[in-house]
Amino acid sequence: YEGARMPQLAQMIHKFWNTTQQYRRAFAASVGKAGMAAVHHEHRLILEALKRRDGEQAGLILYGHIRRTRLQLEQHTEMFA
Secondary structure, three states: OHHHOOHHHHHHHHHHHHHOHHHHHHHHHHHHHHHHHHHHHHHHHHHHHHHOOOHHHHHHHHHHHHHHHHHHHHOOHHHHO
16 A cells, blocks of 8 residues: 555554454454455455556456455444454
8 A cells, every 4th residue: 555655544544454354364264264264365356456447347346356255244244242
């Protein structure tokens, strides 16, 4: 993110990353290796779409990724207790 030369954005991202680490770890444990493989696959698909400058496709993949993640989180509300 530093490459974007937007220090305030980079600072926000780092802060968000650091304050959500416990939730990311809990999520990874709850979905297991197969679930995390799916997460990484979705991330790669989003990046590939962005590299092709296909914002519409990236947006569709991102929408599905966020929706699937939200549904999985709803099944594990104990993470937030």
